Amino acid sequence: MASMLSFSTIPTLGSSSSSSRASFPSRLSSLSLSHRSSLCKSVVKCSYAEAGVKDDFRSATIDVVADVKTERVVVLGGSGFVGSAICKAAVSKGIEVISLSRSGRPTYPGSWIDQVTWIPGDVFYTNWDEILFGATAVVSTIGGFGSEEQMQRINGEANIVSVNAAKEFGIPKFIFISVHDYNLPSFVLSTGYFxxxxxxxxxxxxxxxxxxxxxxxxxxxxxxxxxxFEIPLDLIGQPAERILSAIENFTKPLSSLPASDLLLAPPVNVDDLALAVVNAVTDDDFFGVFTIEQIKEAAAKVKV
Incomplete structure (x- = not known):
């Protein structure tokens, strides 16, 4: 996707107007820190070697260094379990990442952490102009448990607010981490979480x-x-995923039974989910609702 950054405020190089040359620094200083950072990352920097012969154009060389990222992703809940995996995977693929979460920057170490812009905040009260500037996609990992009212607000309202903010700001793509329904009966699916x-x-x-x-x-x-503390959920999830994948052909007839997927739905590695998100960010033909198996297929494409 092309960058949404406009270069209308950048004066033409070599312009004879002194006012035009002075206007760019003053405009740049008036921008917020995040806006200036995005702008600087999108400007092509040139260094000119001094010409030995005044009128010989061949003696003047131009060294051009471009620092332009084609994708800029905003991850809502980026410091959480799923969100941090998405941030890490996106950074590893050269994607610029901004995280918005209540806790802000994680406290644990990691070289990838320094490559993410961490912004503490709440989607209900944030300044979306600051967060969404130059973004090409928004990824929401917002969700949680609590009372019926809390679950409706966290899982529903918070995400709806985010979707509408992204749409109004003209962000091309929105990616939402939802949940499998596990073939649960309707009275369970009518709870605030689902x-x-x-x-x-x-x-x-x-x-x-x-x-x-x-x-x-x-x-x-x-x-x-x-x-x-680090909880190794992979000690449970990884063996279960392998076993359920191996016996999938035998368990398929049972999948129509109510709540059967509580036992039969294969777990998903958080890293695979993160790679599926990266695939969604970079592939314009990737849209719609994706099941557990389709998530793994999307992750496999990025791995290859």
Missing amino acids: TGKRKAEAEVLSKYPNSGVVLRPGFIYGKRRVDG
Whole structure:
């Protein structure tokens, strides 16, 4: 996707107007830090070697160094379990990443962490002009448990607010991390957690019919950090994924039974989910609702 940055404020090189030359620094200083950072990353820098012969154009060489990223992704909830994996995967693929989350920058070490712009904030009160400037995609990992009211607000309203903000700002793509329904009975799916997620899904698909992405993973495993401690969910998830994948042909007839997927739906590695998101960011033909198996297929494409 092409960068959304406009160069209308940059004066023409070699302009004879002193006022034009002075206007760019003053305009640059008036921009916010995040805007200046994005602008500087999109400007092509040139260094000129001094010519030995005054009128010989061949003796003047130009060394051009471009520092331009084609994708700029905003990850909502980027410091969480899933969000941090997405940030890490995106950075590894050369994507510029901005994270918005209540906790801001993670406290644990990691070289990739320094390559992410960490912004503490809440989607209900954030300055979207600052967050979405120059973005080519928004990824939301927002979700959680609590009372019925809390789950409706976190899983539904918070994501709906984010989708509408992205749409109004002209962001081309929105990617939402939702949840597999596990073939649960309707009375369970009517709880705040699932209804909130499904309302958010509907908003994504409505506002982004040709570029919105909804990923529906089941149990997500990996090394999860909680209050400074690392919980190795992969010790459970990885063997379960291998076993369920191996016996998939035998368990398919049982998939129509109510709540059967609580036991039969294969877990998803958090790194695979992150790579599926990267695929969604970079592939314009990747949109719609994606199941567990489709998430793994998308991740495999990026691995290759």
